[in-house]
Amino acid sequence: MSSAQASAYPAYPIEMQMLSPLADTRLSIGASTGTASVVGASVGVDLPDTPSVPLLPISPATSHFDEKLDSLEHKQQYAVGWILVHRLRRTASVLHAFSRRRIGLWCLLLLAAKIAAEFVFYFAGKLPSEFYQVLGDRDRAAFFPLLLRCFFVVVVAGAFKAALDLGAGMLGVEMRQALTLYTHNRYIAETALHSVATQGVIDNPDQRIAQDIEHLSSSLATVLPELLIAPFLVAYYTVKCWTMSGFLGPFFIYLYFIVGALASRCAMPPVIRQVYRLERAEGNFRFLSLRMVEFAESIAFFSGEGHENSVADASLGAVVDVQRLLLWKQFWLALITQVFSYLGSTVSYVVIAVPIFMGRYEDKTGSDLSSIISLNAFVSLYLIYRFSVIIEQAKKLSDIAGFTTRMAQLWEEIDRADEIHYKPMRHSELSVVASDLGVCTPEGVQLISNLDLQISKGDSLIITGPNGVGKTSLLRVLAGLWRPSRGSVCIPLDRAQSPAVFFLPQAPYIISGSLRDQLSYPGRNPGADQNNTRLCSDAEINRILDQVRLEHIVNTLDTAAENRHLAVFDRPFPVQFWLKALSPGEQQKISIGRVLFWNPIFAILDECTSSLDTASECIIYQVLIDAGITLVSVGHREELRKYHRKQLHLSVDGHTLSEI
């Protein structure tokens, strides 16, 4: 390797092993950021880590919808302008409110480390030129001190590089925690969860929380220090380059930067578009696999493995098709950025060639000239490198814009849900009253109209009617999950230790935790303040298990291997354990146990005994009546009528209310 060749890649001694005539400029200088390239790689790896909701089954029939979603998301990715500024400002204020001190501290430390590291890297970058000088002059006395200094600088540069990675990682974690805590507080709330999660206005809220916030935080943590320090470094190395090679040096480098930035910008949008499509396809693929695990038994009973196999293959096909397309799009982006990367070293020769050929260094000896070439190459390569870092940050900023958009859309949807949240009115009477009530689906399909209903304490009501007529929808309106399309609902005030109204959905909801946690769920009076936690006592657990005929579960828990040192009612088990240990009917009994624990005035039961045998169902209903709980039940079995005083029959033609 000639001295001229060598001097084109002086970079830092710490990265000497990477130096070669074909070395990418950023590979040879990239020690300060740890970034490997600007080749659009980071837009290509944003795959979902969590299963997504079943929004888009994979089938050719959905491709048109996919296309529409694509174009929508494509636009949203570039939702720049004031709306993005507003969203970024909101993100900043959330970070400020949730973790201002820790984030501020990490930002300051990171910036300080970055400035110090740049100094070290500058000295490291000058070392090769000093070696050329010392070796060129055959100066043995100066060689060993220089070698020692080189070793010291390498160690310090390595330490700074590691510290920068640590600082950026910690800052990312702090930001992720703050943004996710804020989102949890807003999303997992009475006003938002049901509406945002079930009404599907925005896709995959789970993915936005678990993945997009993480990507946003880690991107912000790497971009912020780079952008803060970039103007100073560019200015400094521009002046340095100007003094060494005249104005033509910076001119060529700026020109190179502008052309390179424009070219890679042109190739980027198609990549981002395919990344979005890939994310969605991956989400659907994972969702199918998860469903297969969840419904393995049903599939086995149906002998549906063949069908599932072909659906899984089709889903995989959709993923790999997009992956292939993405690789092609990335190829063009990579081609452009790689060509410009390698061109960087050539530009540095041009920069130094001009003053040499113009005779500026005529009076220099061979070793002086080698040293100047090396130092100049370092300065111009570093300036080029700083520009490529800026290009890279610009690309990351568009990623940040995309992730901010996805996160902020979720926040905005939560804001909307908060605004339109409907809460039934409360009154001091012991009755549930519906006046002139209209019930519509979220799509606006009228299910029930002009319903006047008064359910007084002791006047249990059974709601009957054909499938799909709107029985559950009526309960949703009574619970405040759906806003009535017309009229109003009024329910009693909660009491200190128990809610006035307790709703049991059709599907039992089993949680991770102990038997005490299961029966006490949700752990606090749904109507009371957040800190008012109440758990079943041992006596209450024994009573409830006896009432719902579930005493035998204690033996199952007692013989389980986990946490034997704890009392049986307090042994925590994962939800998977509970789902295996309890049959669907037993799971429903656990749910009913919660009603008995909370002892509300009214229990609104949506086919919550559908998995029980008739004898067990009758026992359960009798226990609830004996507990003095007034029931509003949806049920199809004739036996249930005798536990109620009134019947509301819904049909497509209207409704009738009658005494039993």
Ligand SMILES: Nc1ncnc2c1ncn2[C@@H]1O[C@H](COP(=O)(O)OP(=O)(O)OP(=O)(O)O)[C@@H](O)[C@H]1O
């Ligand atoms: N979240 C929703 N978005 C849109 N439509 C819905 C939604 N939930 C229910 N519907 C529609 O409202 C209608 C009534 O549903 P609902 O669940 O209230 O019926 P149901 O009488 O309880 O039926 P079943 O006896 O089968 O439980 C159905 O046609 C259903 O498709």
